[in-house]
Amino acid sequence: MGDVDVVVVGAGCAGLAAAKALRAAGRSFAVVEAMDRIGGRAWTTDSDFGVPFDIGCAWLHAGDRNPFYPEALAAGWTLYHHDMGLDHLYFGNRRASDDEMARVKAADAALAAAMAAHSGADDRLAALIADCHCLRANATFCGPMDFAADDDEISIADFNAAAELDPNFFTREGFGALVHRWGADVPVTTGCPATRIRWDGPGVEVETPQGTLRGRAAIITVSPGVLQFGSPGFYPALPEAHQEAVFDLPMGLLTKIPLQVKGDRLGLRAFDDLLIEGRGRNDLFFLCFPFDLDLMVGFVGGDFAWEIEAAGRAAAVDFAIGRLADLFGSEVRRAVGHGSMTNWAAERHVRGAYAAARPGRAAAREVLRRPVGDRIWFAGEALAGQGLMQTAAGARLSGAAVAAEVMAAIPA
Ligand SMILES: Cc1cc2nc3c(=O)[nH]c(=O)nc-3n(C[C@H](O)[C@H](O)[C@H](O)COP(=O)(O)OP(=O)(O)OC[C@H]3O[C@@H](n4cnc5c(N)ncnc54)[C@H](O)[C@@H]3O)c2cc1C
Structure with a gap:
């Protein structure tokens, strides 16, 4: 492992x-990735159902400004414009x-209007939802299904900063497979976690089980959830403002429970959206x-996913089969061949x-975007601009933008 301009930690979209921008x-750069594959949260596999299935990201959101969209077209990926709603x-x-x-539709419109007009304190999203007399379906879509968190754990300002993501495209071949195809030409050392970043000298030293990489700067793209667990470590410790920002950006959770359902389509059409409210906060889409x-x-x-x-x-x-049986009768159990869970x-x-x-902590994203000692930058979905936080496209744009910033700060 030799000296490079920039060490990139993580080989997901960001x-x-x-790495592509630096190249x-x-x-000069080096990319280290802890997993034994590239893509991070973009990962398609066909081992479960014999067809490509996205364990992570699946929809190409904001197709009009998503850099993966033209690439999907060029690659011949099958794309379906999924007008997400509630069928x-x-x-x-x-x-x-x-x-x-x-009433659900009307409450949705009222919530969007209240959101746009909101100028008060950065309260919990749940407060605004209550003010708008929303039904639980509205709260479920905004919270667990959209932000992957319950509505009382989401900042109104943060929710407001997320852009409208239509047009959304679903792919048959898999979003993860597309990311893999796009990233396959980047040299990455996989199975190589950065364990500690030293920045007490003039540049950075990225320690890994395979040796230490020295760079003039580092771009860290691991999720805030990973940073919260102190991985990688930093020496000296990150400034307090950055540590607080990491704390203020907890990970939400979205869990997929795919079921193979053979035979008739239960009166449902391809790409229908179905929401089943449970008695507790255990709604299933x-x-x-x-x-x-x-x-x-x-x-x-949200909480139920954990x-x-x-x-x-x-x-x-x-649980998922039981909910279907409640709706369509117990014979549905015979139609289910195989089920899985991410x-x-x-x-x-x-x-x-x-x-x-x-x-109250929506500013955390901005704080974590600030470079540390002009040597360490963070990038990734959590720090994406243009309202594209949380998305794969946002992560990609964030990685490219941060690389440009780093290059400006450390002239060739
Ligand atoms: C279930 C689910 C559904 C989703 N659905 C969508 C969707 O439909 N559309 C959409 O656009 N987005 C979706 N997303 C979000 C999207 O997948 C992410 O926003 C995006 O992939 C994040 O990319 P990233 O590069 O920021 O982070 P990551 O993909 O997490 O990449 C970071 C990389 O860093 C690596 N790493 C961690 N620690 C270390 C270390 N110490 N050293 C070296 N490497 C390390 C990780 O292994 C990982 O590969 C979904 C996510 C999930 C989980």
């Missing part, structure tokens, strides 16, 4: 984009009436039969889905 400018809503096993569906595959992809988010991942795959699958909580190199600022 790290790969940073395009002719700068079916159940309270337990009771189907919502037309009047109730209309299904993306139904994408691309007419025999798949119903369940989603739970619970269900801890309970394990069998309990999660049982587990980003247990992935110690990520520790969640994506970050959401605590109420």
